[in-house]
Amino acid sequence: MIRTWAITRQLWHLRETAVLCKQIRQNRYSACSIFSRHSSGSSLSLPSAATLLQDDDKATVVLLGTVHFSKQSVEDVSQIVKVLNPNGILVELCRQRVSLLELDEKKFLEDAKAFDSKKMKQAMKGQNVVSGMLHAMLLKTYADIAKELGVAPGGEFRRAYHEMKKIPGCKLFLGDRPIQVTIARAFQSLSIYELGQVMFHLSKSGSSKPLDKNQLERYKDKDFVQTQFDEITRDVPAFKKIFHVFVDERDKCLAYSLQECVRNTVPKNPRVLAVVGMGHVDGIMKYYGKMKQEDIVPLLFVPPKPYYTVLIRKGLKLTFYFLVFSFFYRLFFG
Template identity: 40%
Template sequence: MQGDQSREAAEERASSADVQGDESKDASDTAPNISDADALNILLEMKMKRRQKKPSLPSTVTELATEEGSKVYVVGTAHFSDSSKRDVVKTIQEVQPDVVVVELCQYRVSMLKMDERTLLKEAKEINLEKLQQAIKQNGLMSGLMQMLLLKVSAHITEQLGMAPGGEFREAFKEAGKVPFCKFHLGDRPIPVTFKRAIAALSFWQKVKLAWGLCFLSDPISKDDVEKCKQKDLLEQMMAEMIGEFPDLHRTIVSERDIYLTYMLKQAAKRTELPRISEAEPRRCVPSVVVGVVGMGHVPGIEKNWNTHLNIQEIMR
């Protein structure tokens, strides 16, 4: 009886570590007799075994490297695309990263835990209460800008019946399956972006932009989204509306390119391997990072990769 209970407990532990096939059987047989150090080593070995030396990656992935030897795989995505979600899943499974970085900030992190149905409902229900809350949190002009951008997103959501951020939710789920993988938010806080965007516009420019956002109604098909894999659909629509405002493009796109690059490079610092105790010496190795960003940010990240970055100027 006691032996059966031990085996059941071991099998549960092996299952929670996402061990498959024969690996699951071996782990369940040995788990009751191994030390914490051995368990950590098993997980590390499992991770390294799954990490492909020459990963087969989607064409939307750009590979970058740091001076310390860390590798960064940037997945360029369309925010309303099923194939982008598949690209993210495949990349994380192939490279088994130490860190996953996504183009989200703490103000938008809730979309990681909402299901598609809830997000679709939230995106379509833009009301006075939400407007008042946005203004209260971000000020009058920034709050209005936030709601207008939500309207653009809601328009795409309504046209496609697909909630935004699916690639980020897939990244979050897949990162949880990789042993010792950290999950980082890599985008500049949205209130900072809105504040700087509003400050870059004259009064009449604000009126003209708001007018264009308010009367957005062009139909969009799923084929249109997939055609935009070389340039994210949402960012392309915004670029068309803000094209005549260079300062606005700088604050919404170029500055965020710099911020995303900085966060990816920070994530790519050498990884400290797990230790059983404080007495154990530290072991640091080059990191493997997966970044998940809109396709429109990839050229800017490549451009800024080998430059010295100071983000203090773009955080005021």
């Protein structure tokens, strides 16, 4: 089970590498460059990680790129709310992760130091086995990172939520695709051979080395991130498919959600703040205003299960029947 937690955390690192590397390839990772390209000419005083996505007579939309587990990103949210006074706020969360908004940070950090099997069982209650295990693994990963860094997850989203409650009439929107759909689409995009390669790589490289703030800061170094990405995809090309599902598809979903947020906030003069991970900024900028419902619907469905999962299931069922038959045959006939 320890190996499983390590693998989950490795997936978290891979996902961060993918989204950051996408920006590096477009030469847009610099927060200062984002500020200069989109904030010039605006009366709004925005932090350097913010992008003025739209500013006309139809709407004002600010896109904030955050670094997860960063205290500065939390403060950036408050700074933008102060100058924008939004009537709509969108966060990069789905219903399965909305509990982060009500998280008691102090209690979470205390619980993270004593995350045991009992807490894992509680996390799995009311869910099927697979969803429950994924939820428990995610909580365990968050607990490990929080314990090592002393920072609770989702701080920027939590700050956006609390700021929203202070503004009369302001609405909160969940912009992300359900996490179960993303995970299912990622792994079902792989052949059985590719899936084997991915699982072998994760199990081999998923060592539980302690994290620290300096280690996370290295992901701001474009050369380091590019090297990590090249190494991963060179060893296992199948990761390109996984990154496509985790990054590109979700960019489209987030862009469409932001369009809907602007459309449904207020009839006139919507002022919207979108709080998303830094790695999604360029994708949202690319797709914003261009996505239609028919573009998004296919991305919300899990494709049919690959043939090999059907074969494996039938094989396990036949094996079970054979073992039961063998047991009773030996029981009655010696």
